[in-house]
Amino acid sequence: MNFQQLRIVRETVRCNFNLTEVANALFTSQSGVSKHIKDLEEELGVELYIRKGKRLLGLTEPGKELVKVVEKILQETANLKSIAQNYTSQGVGELAIATTHTQARYSLPSIISQFRQRYPAVHLKLYQSSPGEIVQLLTRGEVDIGIATEGLEGIADVAVFPFYRWRHTVVVPKGHPLTRSKSPDLHQIGAYPIITYHAGFTGRARVERAFNQAGITPDICMSALDADVIKSYVELELGIGIIAPMAFDPDRDTGLEALETGQLFEENVTYLALKRGRVIRDYVYEFLQLCKADFNRSTVKAEIGL
């Protein structure tokens, strides 16, 4: 048994059992991949894969159980390297963050600029992704931190920590009729076509829920991934926007106004997420503390199982 064999097994799952793809992902040859799998199965005395002729279709029962252990082993070998680097290269390395547009554009810049000042030798890698992709990047161990408002909770290998809380706000073109009412309610808002986030992004579900509970079927005439796009179309008077408040800046967004919507919408929680069992570099803990001063290193460690 060797590490290459284990890497290959892990990769087969990630590549949907396409060995050619596995070989490419691991920068090696198909033939080697094929042989390694055969060798490992022989050594363990178990067929790991369900086969149909020459094609692999999925994992057998023992295969499923074994892959879990294989992932643990590979995770721990990655941890060996992280631990070593924490000693040898303090403040040097990479910080990979996967997050949504909203965070990348509006909530992280100030934190990241602080972090860069403190750790100029840490290379920052910012993935901008959907919540689903963020989970995948996290569980694959390709990023250190995931940040999103949706889709991070309830994943077995992912630990989440509340980052901050917020409620959606309504933005309208300057001079829009709604600006005349002191604090418009959902019925008044629902009377206009609405532009907001795609389903599964940035608390979109909570926007819909608010209308549903008020018995209103809103006319969501457009949806977009990010507030920049939404704001552009609101300025073009195609509808009114419902966006995260972080995304509205009265100084910059001069063509728009934000309404006083109070608690019309449910509260959203934006989470920071870490992979359980993954050792992270010291500066990652520092980054977390920049996000939220009361982040305690030892409680974070306990939460992710270290």
Place this chain on the structure above:
Amino acid sequence: MNFQQLRIVRETVRCNFNLTEVANALFTSQSGVSKHIKDLEEELGVELYIRKGKRLLGLTEPGKELVKVVEKILQETANLKSIAQNYTSQGVGELAIATTHTQARYSLPSIISQFRQRYPAVHLKLYQSSPGEIVQLLTRGEVDIGIATEGLEGIADVAVFPFYRWRHTVVVPKGHPLTRSKSPDLHQIGAYPIITYHAGFTGRARVERAFNQAGITPDICMSALDADVIKSYVELELGIGIIAPMAFDPDRDTGLEALETGQLFEENVTYLALKRGRVIRDYVYEFLQLCKADFNRSTVKAEIGL
């Protein structure tokens, strides 16, 4: 990085950093050991060992941290094999138990004979050891189960389960004066020279505690590892014996009598111990259930962290 390197690192700790010994333990050459260590340190960029000239003396701080992870990795690779064998070779394999004389001789035979009937193809390996050795065998992963009354609690990587409870009994030569009193107390018993277990074995500490609390300094004229030896000397009238009740059989030990000592001594708990994180074969769970019918496989698994 490869598994041999990790095995070597683990073994250096076990062999007190004597690389020659490591090489012998792993059936390889010193030179290879030396080189592997060097290579691994180079790859991780960290000195794992404190050196004095050419000799290794111990682990550095990063070394200590890394060895923990190395042990995890190697444990999980062993688990891979166990899991595979649970599928391929049901009821075939090895069951290694480390226990003290008392258990091996008196409490286990009936269980083991039942087990052998059920799993004739499982090779039994019975280590008879001191509690300290039992802990070592367990943590090194050389045995599946440890059984003892002493020294198993409070070890980080070892989970313990109460097996059964018992109190020491007093055995005397037939016709001994003490047999005349209905239920002798500690003062009466302490008047005679006593033969019992070595310190650290089979609840010896509780025997002493009982006398101490009664303000008596007993004359422990002999101590031995096991009840067979103790009983022999009691028969020779060198003293009276204080032994585990399992070790007295009125039919066989015809030269002796057991006194009615009621609750003179504190209760002892004999524990079954498993190594945390170690996957054990299905038949090991069956063995545990033979020991105690209410052993629940899933609670055991949870307790050992699987």
Place this chain on the structure above:
DNA sequence: GATGCTTACGATACCCGTAAAGATA
């Protein structure tokens, strides 16, 4: 016919073990 897996084979690199030299107690 295009894609994907296996087998065969040759080149390479890695790992091991012997042996010699140097260091430590």
Place this chain on the structure above:
DNA sequence: TATCTTTACGGGTATCGTAAGCATC
């Protein structure tokens, strides 16, 4: 001096990649 570690070097083996053959879709 005896024990222990390092370094150097040669032999063997395992791994890798190319290429050909075959199965699957």
